Amino acid sequence: xxxxxxxxxxxxxxxxxxxxxxxxxxxxxxxxxxxxxxxxxxxxxxxxxxxxxxxxxxxxxxxxxxxxxxxxxxxxxxxxxxxxxxxxxxxxxxxxxxxxxxxxxxxxxxxxxxxxxxxxxxxxxxxxxxxxxxxxxxxxxxxxxxxxxxxxxxxxxxxxxxxxxxxxxxxxxxxxxxxxxxxxxxxxxxxxxxxxxxxxxxxxxxxxxxxxxxxxxxxxxxxxxxxxxxxxxxxxxxxxxxxxxxxxxxxxxxxxxxxxxxxxxxxxxxxxxx
Numbered sequence: 001x002x003x004x005x006x007x008x009x010x011x012x013x014x015x016x017x018x019x020x021x022x023x024x025x026x027x028x029x030x031x032x033x034x035x036x037x038x039x040x041x042x043x044x045x046x047x048x049x050x051x052x053x054x055x056x057x058x059x060x061x062x063x064x065x066x067x068x069x070x071x072x073x074x075x076x077x078x079x080x081x082x083x084x085x086x087x088x089x090x091x092x093x094x095x096x097x098x099x100x101x102x103x104x105x106x107x108x109x110x111x112x113x114x115x116x117x118x119x120x121x122x123x124x125x126x127x128x129x130x131x132x133x134x135x136x137x138x139x140x141x142x143x144x145x146x147x148x149x150x151x152x153x154x155x156x157x158x159x160x161x162x163x164x165x166x167x168x169x170x171x172x173x174x175x176x177x178x179x180x181x182x183x184x185x186x187x188x189x190x191x192x193x194x195x196x197x198x199x200x201x202x203x204x205x206x207x208x209x210x211x212x213x214x215x216x217x218x219x220x221x222x223x224x225x226x227x228x229x230x231x232x233x234x235x236x237x238x239x240x241x242x243x244x245x246x247x248x249x250x251x252x253x254x255x256x257x258x259x260x261x262x263x264x265x266x267x268x269x270x271x272x273x274x
Contacts, residue, residue, distance in 0.1 A: 039118035050133035173197035223252035
């Protein structure tokens with residue numbers, strides 16, 4: 001509804017409880033003016049809690065280059081939704097805007113459709129503070145009904161196939177991967193399939209020499225995803241969690257260090273005297 005009421009050529013998103021840097025719009029509009037083929041532009045974000053205290057959150061580090069963004073979209077959200085600015089004529093005039101039949105994932109669907117046809121980028125600058133708290137939309141499960149889960153799987157499959165063929169990672173890997181985000185219980189065979197699929201994506205990406213920036217950005221993404229698997233399976237499948245942790249270290253030691261500081265830092269706060 002809001003998109004159709006807006007008439008400016010560039011439309012900026014921001015969630016109600018988030019904060020933009022004073023120079024955010026100036027930098028984004030300037031970039032869009034210099035790059036007319038770019039239809040969607042995001043930025044980096046600092047995640048904060050309900051009190052505004054910064055939280056280490058490696059998954060919020062977004063790729064900046066067109067190629068690495070396409071790879072990130074295959075396994076992750078490549079945009080901080082509250083940070084984006086986009087061209088109205090492209091999003092509304094050519095793509096028809098948000099698909100309002102989605103109960104969850106409207107943003108992810110739109111960004112996926114945009115990335116398939118138009119230029120998309122992220123600035124390296126941290127220009128928004130994204131708030132995460134118990135009542136925040138951003139921490140609710142994204143795919144809460146069977147139909148929403150199915151649609152979420154279709155978005156991931158669409159983006160995966162842009163960079164990875166089915167002979168490398170089969171279609172049936174995607175429901176397993178989405179299952180991590182919705183709390184699915186996995187069998188031992190499923191956990192191994194899930195792990196091997198992510199490893200196959202990493203090997204396929206590494207099989208071609210790429211721009212060093214693209215390589216570094218996607219290695220960081222893979223490290224964060226393996227850390228996600230390590231955290232998800234640390235109780236139910238500790239051996240797989242250890243393998244996932246090892247792969248996370250292989251791709252980017254800094255991501256692992258950040259996650260460990262986040263985890264043990266919270267532990268120290270819990271042990272501190274009142």
